[in-house]
Amino acid sequence: MKKHRLxxxxxxxxxxxxxxxxxxxxDSYKLRILNLCGIYIILGLSMNLINGFTGLFSLGxxxxxxxxxxxxxxxxxxxxxxxxxxxxxxxxxxxxxxSAPFPIALLLGGIAAGIVGGVIAAPILxxxxxxxxxxxxxFSEIIRVVATNLQSITNGPLGxxxxxxxxxxGWSWGLAILTVYFIKKLMDGSYxxxxxxxxxxxxxxxxxxxxxxxxKMYSFIIGAFFAGIGGGLLAxxxxxxxxxxxxxxxxxxxxxxxxxxxxxxxxxxxxxxxxVTSMMEVLRFLxxxxxxxxxxxxxxxxxxxVVFSALLMIVILWYPRGLMGTxxxxxxxxxxxxxxxxxxxxxxxxxxxxxx
Amino acid sequence: MKKHVxxxxxxxxxxxxxxxxxxxxxxxxxxxxxxxxxxIFEPMTGANAAGGEMEVEGIKLANELYPEVLxxxxxxxxxxxKSDKVEAANAATMLVDKEKVSAxxxxxxxxxxxxxGPIFKDAGIPAxxxxxxxxxxxxxxxxxxxxxxxxxxxxxxxxxxxYNELGAKRVAIIQEISSDYSVGLVKYFEEAFVGFTGSEDSxxxxxxxxxxxxxxxxxxxxxxxxNPDAIFAPGNYTEGALLVKQARELGIDVPFIATDTWEAPxxxxxxxxxxxxxxxxxxxxxEVPITDESEKFLKAYREKYDKEPASVTALGYDAYxxxxxxxxxxxxxxxxxxxxxxxxxxDFEGAAGMISLDPNGDAIKSAVIKEVKDGEFKYLxxxxxxx
Numbered sequence: 153m154k155k156h157r158l159x160x161x162x163x164x165x166x167x168x169x170x171x172x173x174x175x176x177x178x179d180s181y182k183l184r185i186l187n188l189c190g191i192y193i194i195l196g197l198s199m200n201l202i203n204g205f206t207g208l209f210s211l212g213x214x215x216x217x218x219x220x221x222x223x224x225x226x227x228x229x230x231x232x233x234x235x236x237x238x239x240x241x242x243x244x245x246x247x248x249x250x251s252a253p254f255p256i257a258l259l260l261g262g263i264a265a266g267i268v269g270g271v272i273a274a275p276i277l278x279x280x281x282x283x284x285x286x287x288x289x290x291f292s293e294i295i296r297v298v299a300t301n302l303q304s305i306t307n308g309p310l311g312x313x314x315x316x317x318x319x320x321x322g323w324s325w326g327l328a329i330l331t332v333y334f335i336k337k338l339m340d341g342s343y344x345x346x347x348x349x350x351x352x353x354x355x356x357x358x359x360x361x362x363x364x365x366x367x368k369m370y371s372f373i374i375g376a377f378f379a380g381i382g383g384g385l386l387a388x389x390x391x392x393x394x395x396x397x398x399x400x401x402x403x404x405x406x407x408x409x410x411x412x413x414x415x416x417x418x419x420x421x422x423x424x425x426x427x428v429t430s431m432m433e434v435l436r437f438l439x440x441x442x443x444x445x446x447x448x449x450x451x452x453x454x455x456x457x458v459v460f461s462a463l464l465m466i467v468i469l470w471y472p473r474g475l476m477g478t479x480x481x482x483x484x485x486x487x488x489x490x491x492x493x494x495x496x497x498x499x500x501x502x503x504x505x506x507x508x
Numbered sequence: 509m510k511k512h513v514x515x516x517x518x519x520x521x522x523x524x525x526x527x528x529x530x531x532x533x534x535x536x537x538x539x540x541x542x543x544x545x546x547x548i549f550e551p552m553t554g555a556n557a558a559g560g561e562m563e564v565e566g567i568k569l570a571n572e573l574y575p576e577v578l579x580x581x582x583x584x585x586x587x588x589x590k591s592d593k594v595e596a597a598n599a600a601t602m603l604v605d606k607e608k609v610s611a612x613x614x615x616x617x618x619x620x621x622x623x624x625g626p627i628f629k630d631a632g633i634p635a636x637x638x639x640x641x642x643x644x645x646x647x648x649x650x651x652x653x654x655x656x657x658x659x660x661x662x663x664x665x666x667x668x669x670x671y672n673e674l675g676a677k678r679v680a681i682i683q684e685i686s687s688d689y690s691v692g693l694v695k696y697f698e699e700a701f702v703g704f705t706g707s708e709d710s711x712x713x714x715x716x717x718x719x720x721x722x723x724x725x726x727x728x729x730x731x732x733x734x735n736p737d738a739i740f741a742p743g744n745y746t747e748g749a750l751l752v753k754q755a756r757e758l759g760i761d762v763p764f765i766a767t768d769t770w771e772a773p774x775x776x777x778x779x780x781x782x783x784x785x786x787x788x789x790x791x792x793x794x795e796v797p798i799t800d801e802s803e804k805f806l807k808a809y810r811e812k813y814d815k816e817p818a819s820v821t822a823l824g825y826d827a828y829x830x831x832x833x834x835x836x837x838x839x840x841x842x843x844x845x846x847x848x849x850x851x852x853x854x855d856f857e858g859a860a861g862m863i864s865l866d867p868n869g870d871a872i873k874s875a876v877i878k879e880v881k882d883g884e885f886k887y888l889x890x891x892x893x894x895x
Contacts, residue, residue, distance in 0.1 A: 180631075181605035184598060236647065240695040297718075300686050309688040313622050313644050390597050392622050394688065397593050433598060439552075439588060453552030453588050 156483045164329065175321045183321065184389075185433050190324030191385045192425040194331045196409040197418065198378030201335060203407070204416035204478075205344070206371040207351030209285040211403050212272065213379050215292030216265040218299055218398035220380025221387035222306055224261030225315045227252040228388070233314050240310055241303040254318050254388065261384035262377045268295070269376020270369060277368050292403060299395040311394025312387075319389040327385065328422075331378055335418055338374070347371055351416075412467060413474050420476030435459055543583045544841055546831060547603035549614030549624060549635070554591025559616035559820060563638050566817070566824030566859075567613055569808055574828070577835045585609055593623045600624035604631040610841050611636065611834075611850075613827045616820065618642030619688060625649045634847035636831055638823040639791075642692055646869040653850050653869030655826040655858060656791055657893070659689070663696025665789050665875045665891045666740065666765050671704040674763055676737035678712045682727055682751065684743030685716035693742040693767055712736055717751075719744060724751045728758050738763045745772040749779035756782040763787060768819060776883055786880045787888065791819040792860040793876045795887040801829070805859035819860065826858035 174186055195213070202210045226234075226247055234243050252260060276287040299306045306312075338344050346367050349357035358364055387393045409428050413420030435456035441449070467475065548567055550560035564586065571584055585607045589596035596615065603609050604627060611634045615621050618640040628635045629651045637645055637654035641662065646652045670676045679701055684690035698711050713734045715727035728751070731739065741751055741764055748770050755764070764783075768790040775783065794816050797803045805825055809817045833856060834849035835841065856863045861873045877888045 179605040180627075181598075181601040184601050188594070188598070237644065239643065240691055300718075301716075303691075309686050309691050310642070310644070311619060311622070311688065314626075314648065317626060386594070390593060390623055391626050392593065392619070394593070394619055395686070396619065401592075432595075433602070436587075436602065439586070451586060453557075453586070457553060 159483050167329075171321055171325050185430055187319060187321055187324040187389060189426045189429045190321070190328040191319075191382055191389065192406070192409060192429050193328040193422050194324075194378055194385070195382040195406045196413065196421040196425045197331050197335050198375045198382065199406050200410050200413075200416065200418070200421050201338075201378070202371055202375035203410060204414075204421075205339065205351060206347045206368060208277075208368060208371065209281060210288040210372070210375075211285050211400070211407070212269075212288035212292040212376075213406050214398040214400060214402040215272075215295035216269055216376040216379035217383030217386070217402065218292075218295050218393075218395070219268045219376075220258075220261035220265040220383035221393050221398075222261075222299060222312075223264040223380070224254075224257040224384035225312050225387045225393055226250065226305075227257035227260060228254050228316055228318075229312065229314065237310075237313050238304075238307050241308070243307075244304045247305050254316065258381060258384045258388070262380040265380020265383065266373045266377035269379075270373045272376075273369050273372035277365060277372070289400065289403075292398075292400070296395050296398050299398070306395070309395060311392060311396075313392045315387055315391045315393070317389060317391040319385050324385055324389070327381065331381075332418060332422065339418070343367070343370070408464075411474055412464065414476035414478060415474060416478040417474065417476040417480055419479070419481040420474050423475060431460060431463070432456065542580050544577060544580050544835065545583050545585050545607055545609040546828070547607060547609035547612040547614075548584055548586045549589060549596075549600060549603060549612050549620075550586070550616055551591040551620065552586065552588035556591040556617045556620075559639075560588075560591075560614075562818045562821045563614070563616050563824035565813065566638070566809075566821035566826075567828050569805070569812060569821075570825040570828035570832075572812075573804070573808055574832055577832050578839065578841075580841075582832070589615055589620050589624075591617065591620070593619060596620035596623045597627060600627040604628065604633055609633065610843055611831045611846055613638060613824065613831065615640060618645050621645045621652070625652050628652065631843075632847070633843045634831070634834075634850050636827040636850060638827040639820040642688055643870075650851070650869070651847055653830075653853075653865055653871075655830055655860070655863055655871050655873075656823050657873055657875060658870050659692040660696040661872075661893065662767055662789050662875060663693045663698075664700040665877070666767065667697050667700035667704060668891070669787065669789070669877060670738050670740065670765055671701060674738050674765075676763075677705060678710055678735075678737050680713040680715070680731045680734055680736035680739045681711060682715045682717065682724075682731070682739060682741040682743075684719055684747060686719045687743060689769070690743045694740070697740055697742075717743075717747065719747065721747060722750060724754050725758065728755050728760060732758055732760050736762055738765055740765050742767040743769065745770050745775040746778060749775045749777075749783055752779055752786060753782040771819060771878065771885060776880065776885075779880075781883075783880050784883075787877060789875045789877050789891070791876065792822045793878065793887045798861045798874075798890075799857045799859070801857045802859045802861075822858075822860040826860055826863060829858055830856060830863060 199213050202208050227250055231248050234248050272291045279287055300309055346362045349362055350364060350367055354364060409424045410421055413424030438455040438459055439451045439453055441451050548564060550564055551557055552560050571582060575582060587599035587603050589599045603612055613636055616639055621637050621640040622644055629649050635652050639656050640654060641656055641659050643658050670679055681694055683694045702708055702710055713731050715731060717724055739762060741748060748766060752764050764786045766788040770788045771790050794806060830853055834846050838845040838849045851865055851869060853863060853865045864872045866872055872893045874893055875891045878885045879888045
C-alpha cells in the first residue's frame with residue numbers, strides 16, 4: 153500500500169510537471185483545448201457521481217452549470233462593465249453592487265448550484281429511472297428559460313460579455329485534480345460504499361440501514377456543486393455566456409463523456425473527457441482541403457462529426473460498458489503485467505476487481 | 509486482452525492528438541510566403557448552418573472575382589464554429605494560432621462573434637463581421653469591425669417608418685425573448701419611437717414568445733384588445749410568418765413591421781396570403797443595384813448559383829472586399845497595419861451599399877425597406893443613414 157501511495161504521489165508530481173511543460177510550450181490554441189479537458193473532467197466526474205455511482209439517471213447538468221456560470225460571472229464583473237452590457241434592460245441594483253474575487257465567486261457559484269440541486273432533488277427523488285431523467289431535464293430547461301426571461305438579472309438572451317478570462321491551466325487542471333481526489337476519497341469512504349449499495353439494490357441497501365433519501369440528496373448536491381464550479385470555469389474561460397449555451401445538448405455532451413469512459417469509473421471519465429474534447433479539434437483537418445497528390449478534395453463541413461460518430465460507435469461496439477466499465481486505474485494491475493515485470497518477478501492473477 | 513486493446517487505443521488517441529497538434533506549425537513562414545490567409549469563421553454545422561452557408565457563398569464568390577492582392581494569392585481558411593460558443597472560441601483560436609491568418613471574416617450569429625472577439629483582440633488580428641448586428645460585438649474591441657448596420661440603426665429606421673410613413677401613434681411589440689437579436693432591436697425601436705411621438709405611452713403593449721413556438725393566440729388576443737396602429741415583431745421568419753397568419757385569423761388587420769430576418773422564401777411559403785403587406789428593413793435589394801459593385805456581384809452570383817442572392821451573401825462579399833482593400837492600401841500583410849486601414853474605411857463601394865466605418869467599427873450605411881406584395885418581396889425605399 154505504501155508503495156502505491158508513493159507511486160500515486162510521483163504520478164501526480166509528474167502530471168503537474170508535464171502540465172507545466174505544456175503550459176510553457178503550447179500555443180494558446182492547444183492550451184485552450186488542454187484547459188477545456190480539465191473543465192470537462194470536472195463536469196464529467198460530477199455527472200458520474202450522480203449517474204454512475206448513485207445510479208440516478210439525471211439530465212439536469214446544463215441547468216446546474218448555468219447557475220454556477222451566471223452567479224460567478226455576475227460576481228466577478230465590475231459595475232461599470234455590467235452597465236454597458238445590460239444595455240437593453242437596466243440591471244437590478246443589488247446584482248450590480250455584488251462583487252467578489254474570482255476564487256470566491258467560483259466557490260459561491262458552486263454553492264448556488266448545489267443549493268439549486270438540493271432544492272430540485274428534494275421533490276423529484278421520489279421518482280426513478282426514466283421519470284427522474286425527464287423531471288431533471290425539465291428542471292434544467294426551467295433554469296434556462298428563467299435565465300432568458302429575468303432580463304434585469306441575467307441580461308436575458310443578450311447574455312453576459314467581457315467576463316475576466318482568468319482560467320489558465322493551473323485553475324482548470326488544479327481543480328480537476330482536486331475533484332478527482334475528492335470523488336476518489338468520497339468513494340473510498342463509507343458514503344461511497346453506501347451510494348454504490350443504493351445503485352446495486354435500493355431495498356437491500358435500505359435493509360442494511362442506509363438512509364436512501366439523505367444519501368441521494370448528498371449525491372445530487374455534491375454533483376450539482378461541481379457542475380456549478382465547471383460552469384463557472386467555462387464562463388471565465390470563454391469570457392461570455394448566454395442562456396442558449398446551456399441547452400440540453402450540453403448535458404448530452406457530458407453524458408457522452410461519462411458513457412464513453414464507463415458509467416461509474418473515475419479513470420474512464422478522465423480519459424474520455426480528454427479524448428472527446430481533443431478529438432473534435434484533432435479531426436478538424438478532415439474539413440480542410442486535402443491533397444493526395446493525384447487528386448484533391450475540397451473540405452466538407454461537418455465531416456469531423458461523421459468520423460467522430462463512427463469512432464464512437466466502434467468504441468461502444470467493442471466496449472459496450474464504456475472504455476473502462478466500472479473498473480479503475482490500479483497500480484497492482486500496471487505493476488503485474490508481463491511487460492512491466494521488472495517490478496514483480498512472479499506473475500500473479502489479475503487483481504483488478506470490479507469496484508476498486 | 510481487451511484491457512490491452514483499450515490501453516493501446518487510448519494511448520494512440522493521445523499520441524494522435526499530440527502529433528496532429530504539432531504538425532501544422534512547421535510550414536509557417538508568414539513574411540516571405542506568397543499566400544495571404546483570410547480566415548472564415550462561420551457556423552457551417554448546427555442550428556445556424558444555413559446562415560453561415562449563405563455568407564460563405566458570398567465570400568467565396570468575392571475570392572473568385574478578386575483572388576489576388578499585392579501580387580499574392582488569397583487563401584480562404586474555413587473554421588466551423590458549430591453554432592456553439594465553446595466551439596466558436598476554439599475555432600477562433602485555431603485560426604489565430606495554427607493557421608496564422610492575417611484577417612478573419614464572420615460570424616453569422618452575434619453570440620459567436622462575441623465569444624471570439626477577445627481572442628482576436630489579444631492576438632491583434634482584425635475581424636470583420638458580415639451580418640452580426642449586436643452592438644456588443646464591436647463594443648470595446650478595436651479589432652472587430654462589421655460591414656452591416658447595427659441594431660440601433662435598424663430599430664430607429666423602422667420606428668421612423670412606423671411613425672412617418674404609417675402614421676402610427678400607438679404601437680404594440682411582440683419580441684422573440686430567447687433571441688438576442690430580437691430583444692436588442694426592440695429596445696432601440698422603443699427608444700426611437702418614444703422619441704418620435706414624445707410620449708412614453710406610445711408603446712402600448714409588449715408580448716414575448718420563445719424560438720420554436722407555434723401558437724401565438726394568447727399574446728395576440730391581449731394585443732388585439734389594446735387596438736394598436738401597428739405591430740413591431742422582429743424575430744425568426746418561421747415564427748414571424750405564423751404570428752402574422754394567426755393575427756389575421758383573429759381579425760387583427762393592422763400593419764406588421766419587422767426586420768431583415770423575415771426576408772426568407774420560407775416566410776412567404778408559411779405565411780401565404782396573410783403576410784401580404786408586411787414591411788421590413790433589410791441590407792440589400794436585388795431589384796435596384798445600389799452601386800456598380802452590386803451589379804458585378806449580382807451578375808456573377810446569378811451565373812454561378814442560378815438564383816437570387818440573400819442579403820447576408822452580399823454582406824459576406826463586402827466583408828472580403830473591405831479586408832482586401834485594407835491590405836492593398838496598407839501594402840503589408842501585418843495584421844495590425846491591416847486593422848488600421850480597415851478602421852479607416854470610408855465611402856467604400858460594396859455590393860450592399862457604400863460602407864463607412866464609425867470609430868466603433870460599425871458600418872454607417874443605408875437600409876432598404878421591402879414589402880410583401882403579390883407573394884414576393886418588393887423593394888419599397890432606401891433609408892439614408894443618420895450621421
